[in-house]
Amino acid sequence: MSTPFGVDLGNSNTVIACARNRGIDIIVNEVSNRSTPSIVGFGPKSRYLGETAKNQQTSNIKNTVENLKRIIGLPHNHPDFKIEEKFFTVPLTKNKSDNGISAKVKYLNKNQEFNATQLLAMYLDKIKDTAFKETKGNITDICLSVPDWYTEKQRRAAADACRIAGLNPVRIVNELTAAAVGYGVFKAADLPENDYKKVAFVDVGHSSYQVSIAAIKRGELKILGTAFDKHFGGRDFDYAIAEHFANEFKSKYKIDVTENPKAFYRVLTAAEKLKKVLSANTQAPFNIESVMNDVDVSSSLSREELEKLVAPLLQRFNIPIETALKEAGLKPEELDSIEVIGGSSRIPAVKTRIAEIFGKPLSFTLNQDEAIAKGNAYICACHSPTVRVRPFKFEDYNLYTVSYFWDKEDEDEDHLEVFPKGGLFPSTKLITLYRKGPKFEVIAKYTKPKELPKGTEHFIAKWTIGNVEPSSGESSIAVKLKLRNDPSGFYTIESAHTVEEQIVKELIEPKEGETQDEDAEPQYKEVKKLVKKNDCSIEVECAALSEPELQKYIEQESQMIMEDKLVADTEERKNQLEEYIYELRGKLEDQYKEFASKQEVEKLTGLLQKAEDWLYEDGYESTKAKYIAKYEELASIGNVIRGRYLAKEQEKKEQYRQKQEAAQAQAMAEKMAQARKDDGNKDDKSKNNSNNKNKKNNKKDDEGDISMD
Structure with missing residues (x-):
């Protein structure tokens, strides 16, 4: 999807x-x-x-x-x-x-x-x-x-x-x-x-x-x-500001930034920033270090001055x-x-x-x-x-008038204004031409030069309509063309087909108000109608790239994408190697110190130094494969030491886990013992309360006996 x-x-x-x-x-x-x-x-x-x-x-x-x-x-x-x-x-x-x-x-x-x-x-x-x-x-x-x-x-x-x-x-x-x-x-x-x-x-x-x-x-x-x-547009404002400062620097610093593309680009970039600053402020500085010939330039511009500079544009x-x-x-x-x-x-x-x-x-x-x-x-x-x-x-607005042209043959006209300026698109028009066959051409053009931007080519497209075959005994045949100004604004001939006059049977409908017996057989009449005969072939010549040209450019773009990807991957591998050299060297002096023998440290340190020297000299612009090989050479030793370190870390984690579990078990046992003790205390207290209550009741009974006497 x-x-x-x-x-x-x-x-x-x-x-x-x-x-x-x-x-x-x-x-x-x-x-x-x-x-x-x-x-x-x-x-x-x-x-x-x-x-x-x-x-x-x-x-x-x-x-x-x-x-x-x-x-x-x-x-x-x-x-x-x-x-x-x-x-x-x-x-x-x-x-x-x-x-x-x-x-x-x-x-x-x-x-x-x-x-x-x-x-x-x-x-x-x-x-x-x-x-x-x-x-x-x-x-x-x-x-x-x-x-x-x-x-x-x-x-x-x-x-x-x-x-x-x-x-x-x-x-x-x-x-x-x-x-x-x-x-x-x-x-x-x-x-x-x-x-x-x-x-x-x-x-x-x-x-x-x-x-x-x-x-x-x-x-x-x-x-x-x-x-x-x-x-x-905005770039015209930028150029107005840049040219203002270029003239100022000629007299103030005796340099002409317009002669140096890099210098003028830097002035233009600074001009764009100044324009944005002046949108929120009334005054802005303009400073560029070493713009040209090691000259630092400095100036400023106010919003009022900017508006004077661009006054012709605003008009x-x-x-x-x-x-x-x-x-x-x-x-x-x-x-x-x-x-x-x-x-x-x-x-x-x-x-x-x-x-x-x-x-x-x-x-x-x-x-x-x-x-x-x-x-x-x-x-x-x-x-x-x-x-x-x-x-x-x-619906969009059609800016330019477009007409379709064809060879006159038996037609009264040789063109038709199909899509006028001001019309809305997408839009479709159907036209019928009588052609002798076997093929003919239709050309679309812009037909009102005054509407067009100066220099616009009038030709739009040419279509060759084929498979045009007049009926037997006829000198020409009607061809229906579906002309379209499509949603993208393209002028096309969407379809074309020939039609011929045929006698067909058509059902006779009862007139208004008349009743018809349901059992009566339907009545037909013979009428002449234009019926589709066959589809026409359409070949187009327009501003779009031909299929071979399109495929050629697609292949070129694919090749450049692959080259870009290879360069990016190579740079990534280079950075990975550089990062590994510094990371491993640092860990050998810290985390991995007790896990590597003296001989291993000496050997690996030497390899790291050689790899670093190679990386910044002969290997600065090497291949992806060589960067991978260097990395794997170092990792083959470094990973052994790293494995020892990780094993020790895992052992520490296991010991810590066991201690935690033992502590939790002890805490749980103590908690349960305390709970049992608390339950015992509750029972004793309850028993004492019960004995006290019995004593009180006995005392009451004794007192009752005395009073009855």
Whole structure:
């Protein structure tokens, strides 16, 4: 049974949630953090993923890749690439196979290239491993959230990355839609049953800013409008601060940190920390030791100065809000609530600006970092056959108009606008085409360039429909196509079949008001109907990886996992040997002193010294097998001495146990003797009382006799 889990793939950090224990839990990573850095690094012996990549980033900056969600499915010639390139410290190049983006890194002491889909798959494999270690469950099904502005190509690439990582992407969902689902499910008690509650969801993240307007009632959700700014987020604030101090250090310390990638990264990291400090304080120091050329730098920044630096960014806030409201056909005053999420929404100036635009107070009832992940986990649970969840229907907003094209042949039209912008999905449309056979092509394209982000390729997919055979004597045949914008936002042709006109018998029903004799035979009439003839074959060419390519990447990822595991196991064995050397040496002078002969101590001490010298010289980068052999060589003698020590300890325990049992037995005997003594005393006392009573009675009898005389 697969444990349903959802992943909020953040540009800076990723949050994992899973459905269990009658609720949604956030998964902590190996260092007990509730989020994991979205980073992949490469080293001479293995990869660094998540926390380890973050820890290695400063020293390994030229082989560390971040901002993974910004390049997945992005063509190398896309205008966004020129903007994104400055945020990377590794060389990015054109991927020859699909015109996408690859990162050049040094891995296993060789120059290698990995495309964006592979890089994301590596990271998702780490996320899967984290979830498995925490839940101990079978992790296969995943609901992954992506930015609302992702195109078909980017969504397909994200799904492929999941498959390379051994995961089944049951749904690719828009980030704010996932947050809205979480709101609708976990705050159902506050929602009306009949009327819709109008809620604006605002997400100010690390690299982008998104707004969605939703209509929510108990058990149901519709996204009415969505808008975004792809290049606005927390990292832009960090760069504004870093560039401010870089300019200051040029004049103050005569150094240019922008020329040194490591130095600028350290300034950028310090800028992010300063930004967070200024969210709660009005003034913050800025200090970095030996930032460059052994120069220590020191400065400070006030919240007021920060707001002046980012003023041009804050002026861009209104556009997505106004656009989303316009698409939803609502005014700010018609909204019932404004829910704000995203790490950058903690910045006071950001909160103030959003409230000014809406003209209403903001609501922070959702967890700003975890709301999307929890919504994803719930959606994944909805697709699980083994987990029961409260039913919740939701429909998403289609951002771009899509039309399907075909050869005209005998048709009046050669295309049809099937899924318009503003429509809700999942959605299905049935169309009928008259074809001559034996096969034909259908192509899906984005058809309104003004709606699209600049540089977006218009082509979506091409389907070849085969097994089209007109009936005998006919020049063409009707083909019914089931076109679908599926729950993940993918445009597909789900099925295709031919139909032909046949004469069939149809039961004649009595007219309204007429009575029919029960014994009368049923009457039929012959009518012409379109009846399914046969299923058509469908071959697709789309942005998704072909099966051979997918298998190739899966094999490569499996090989790298094995290499990482071997390195981790080798390091563990090395640490085990080092620990054993120091532990055994210490015990020989203490616990094991009286259990080893002088000759054994001398021999073992010599072996320990040799093993230590080897470990820090020739054996510093040895193999797993050699570490095991060295350990066993020492343990073969050490375990003999340890056995004597344990035997003595066991003897002491046995003696102690016997003493305890003897003491308990003696205590019990004394207790029983005392009890018997107490019982004897009671009997004596009772006897004395009885004698005294008899004496008193005798005395009374004597007195009575006297009086009677």
